[in-house]
Amino acid sequence: MVLCESVAETGQVAAEIFASRIEQGPCVLGLATGSSPLPVYQYLIRRYRESGLSFAQCTAFTLDEYVGLQPYDSRSYRATIRDEFVGHVDLPTRSLHSPDASDPDPRALRHAAAAYEETIRLAGGIDVQLLGIGANGHIGFNEPSSSLASRTRIKALTQQTREDNARFFGEDETVPKLCLTQGLGTILDSRHAVLVAQGEAKADAVAAAVEGPVSSACPASVLQLHPHATVILDAAAASRLQNLDYYRHVQHLNDELGLLP
Secondary structure, eight states, rough: EEEOOOOOOOOOOHHHHHHHHHTTTSEEEOOSSTTTHHHHHHHHHHHHHHHOOOTTTTEEEEEETTTTOTHHHHHHHHHHHHHHGGGGGGGGGOOOOOOOOOOOHHHHHHHHHHHHHHHHHHOOOEEEEEEOOOTSSSSSTTTOOOTTOOOEEHHHHHHHHHHHHGGGOOOOOOOOSSSOOOHHHHHHTEEEEEEEEGGGGGHHHHHHHHSSBBBBBBBGGGGGGSSEEEEETTTTTTTTOOHHHHHHHHHHHHHHTTTTO
């Protein structure tokens, strides 16, 4: 747990975790879309431009994709991650992978899901996985009721998630009802999971994920089972944590000892 004083600080802390691993040599990054990861990408882009942090030896995997959108569609998550991050650094385009959800035929989607899992495995697994959290506790597009052992698969989106994401679509466009998403079991396989959350709208979900029971009712709670998960919050997102004073105490001790998140 890392408690931050601002949205910008959450991005810096998470970005430094990524930078530390990247500087060790070739690695596999897990990338998320949405508003929470944006400060992370902005700081990594600044590190690339100002201090020469190179992504040339990195491989990257996105978490999810809408069913029926082509990779070049501006609303696709592959295009989004390219516009918000990959297109601003030296990560080769061939090293960016995303689920192929362009063919809505169920057989094609199941094949694409299995192929994505295999591609991650052949890359050696994900070293650092960036995550946001939905107001209902979803990570990736693993909505409530998702199996805690799930792998990349077809998933139906809740009406709330579709409404939350409607801002990325035009008034005359329909938000897709289905997606391909890495499963919770896939996310648990990452060597380091980094969840970033900002704002009071995420406070209930954060509290359920961190302090509630491990339950499919709050998919992000599966991170309690992860051997190396770091949760990075601004004050608003942390505001409903019952053990907030303890987390501050632990963070103070970690700072004194020079321990990394």
